[in-house]
Amino acid sequence: MSHPNVKKIERRLIRQLSAPLHDHSTEFDYKHSTWHLWKTLTSSVKTHKLDLNFILCFLSSYKCAQRIILVQDLEFEYDYKLIDMILEQPESLIRSCTLAMLIEPIDLYVRDFHDLLILKSNDKSNNDISRKLVQILLSLDNDDTQKFKETYKSLFENSVETDIEVVQGEKTNMSKLLIQLLEGKRKEESTHSLSAAKLIAKKLSEADEGDKLGIDYDTFIKIFTHDAFAQLSAIFDMYEDQYGHPIQLAIEYQCQSKIEAECFQDIVEYTRSPSGYHAKILRQALDK
Structure with a gap:
């Protein structure tokens, strides 16, 4: 015979899971829940310290x-703009997690991207920020990229491309890479051409050897930002199999700085294992 407390927990979970999404059922008393949240926020305002731990736990239910x-x-009821209050907090993992509970993913990416651009404008030497900008754009498909640009323009008035060039410098290699990613014109087929992969791998190898007939930098960027991921994977494998070097070597020959090389290496890692790449980024964030 099951313990009565277990039955209570089961009934509570069933009520939570069965709460409708769009109308206010008796299980979801939004007025009472809003009041409870407001009381906690009132205390936070008095102490000048927003309790993100409480808010995150509260919202997760x-x-x-x-x-x-x-x-x-x-x-509406209390004139408390919760999202703005959270955005005013220092950047942290728990701040990002709490925002993720409240904001559509694209909106969250846009706000994070804009925050990073501001940080970069105040600290030009912080190359890690440039890498984070690439990481945000990397996982967006073509449709999401268009939404990203539209949302950015709506929230911040300027186009994201303009702000990138102001912060990163007009026509710099980092600006070119970010703006090419923002074109949202990556081929999305799951197949690849071995003959095309073989040709590009050969060109990359020629560039390694200092041959002027290798790939110029603009073409190199376009390959990494416009070719389908399946095609990129085939290029990387062909280069490594045919010429016995890791693809990192070709990247280092093409790039003028360490941060550029790291950004292209991020694209390689994402191409080969999106889940593994995101797991690595999460581990890095948790370690900080």
């Missing part, structure tokens, strides 16, 4: 649509 309702009602 609601579905996505319910969280949006809570945020909207909090602003």
Whole structure:
């Protein structure tokens, strides 16, 4: 016979999981939930310290649509703009996680990208920021890239390309790489051409040997930002199999700085294992 407390937990979980997404059922008392959240925020305002741990735990018990309702009602009833309050907090992993509970993914990427551009404008020597900008754009498909640009323009008035050139420098290699990624014109087929992969691998090898007939930098960027991931993977494998060098060697010959090489290496890692790449980024964030 099961313990009565277990039955209670089961019933509570069933109520939570069965709460509808768009209408206010008795299980989802949004007025009471909003009031409870407001009381905690009121205390935070008095102490000048927003309790992100509480907010994250509180929001995690609601579905996505319910969280949006809570945020909207909090602003309507109490004039508390929760997203703005969280954005005012110092950048941290828990801040990012809390925002992710409240903001559509593309909006979150856009805001993070803009924050990083501001940081870069204040610290030109911080090359890690340039790498983070590439990491944000790397996993966007073509449709998401278009939404990213539209959302950026809507939120910050300027085009993202303009802001990149202001911060990274007009026509610099990093600007070119970021803007090419933002074109959102990567081929998305899952097949690849072995003959094309063999030709590009040969050109990369010629560049390694100082041959002027190798690949110029603009073409190199276009390959990495426009070719399908399946095609890129075939190029990397062909280069390594045919010429006995890791693809990193070809990247280092093409790039003028360490940070550029690291950004292209990120593209290689993402191409070969998106899940492994994201796991690495998460581990790095947790270690900081």
